[in-house]
Amino acid sequence: MSRALIYNGRMDLCKTTSLGGDRFLAIKVVMMPADTNPHGTIFGGVLLSHIDLAGSVSAQHEIHQAKWPRQQMVLVGMDRVEFHRPVLVGDIVSFWGSLKRVGRTSITIHVDVEADRKGELVHVTEAEVTYVTVELVDGVRLPVPIRGQNQQH
Numbered sequence: 001m002s003r004a005l006i007y008n009g010r011m012d013l014c015k016t017t018s019l020g021g022d023r024f025l026a027i028k029v030v031m032m033p034a035d036t037n038p039h040g041t042i043f044g045g046v047l048l049s050h051i052d053l054a055g056s057v058s059a060q061h062e063i064h065q066a067k068w069p070r071q072q073m074v075l076v077g078m079d080r081v082e083f084h085r086p087v088l089v090g091d092i093v094s095f096w097g098s099l100k101r102v103g104r105t106s107i108t109i110h111v112d113v114e115a116d117r118k119g120e121l122v123h124v125t126e127a128e129v130t131y132v133t134v135e136l137v138d139g140v141r142l143p144v145p146i147r148g149q150n151q152q153h
């Protein structure tokens with residue numbers, strides 16, 4: 001199993017992207033032999049799981065920064081997943097989140113995945129993940145406004 005280090009929303013963990021926006025270091029993971037596929041590289045599903053976790057931490061960070069209420073969120077979509085380069089055992093992998101879009105009930109985060117391979121930084125994967133804020137009403141999950149019930153879009 002990989003070991004995930006989850007950081008809370010401190011500004012000193014934000015870096016500026018090449019596009020000028022802030023990106024947020026959501027998690028950092030050391031890739032372990034148990035995460036490999038039969039070819040000896042890291043199994044894509046392991047990365048997808050970390051991308052979901054990183055997207056969710058980044059979405060909570062954005063919601064906290066905006067001072068919107070803390071609400072239950074669920075993953076509704078994972079799009080534009082691209083595996084550019086293989087990830088190797090021993091890579092120290094950083095998952096960076098940046099805000100892509102906020103809708104009425106949803107928030108979309110772009111996750112960039114970078115591997116530190118013996119000092120060399122390799123951009124290995126990217127994806128977009130969308131979460132919806134929900135409330136349980138009579139056993140059914142219903143989307144609710146992400147800014148809170150009293151806020152206009």
Ligand SMILES: CC(C)(COP(=O)(O)OP(=O)(O)OC[C@H]1O[C@@H](n2cnc3c(N)ncnc32)[C@H](O)[C@@H]1OP(=O)(O)O)[C@@H](O)C(=O)NCCC(=O)NCCS
Pocket residue numbers: 074075076077078102103104105106107130132134141142143
């Ligand atoms: C999340 C859920 C409550 C949304 O219900 P729904 O009836 O599809 O809701 P809506 O059609 O009103 O869409 C709600 C928001 O999600 C967005 N959305 C819906 N499907 C989407 C998709 N595939 N990708 C991106 N956004 C999507 C809509 O654009 C809308 O955003 P907005 O309000 O900001 O404009 C429902 O789909 C659900 O419970 N899914 C399971 C979630 C889950 O269990 N995830 C864990 C993974 S196992």
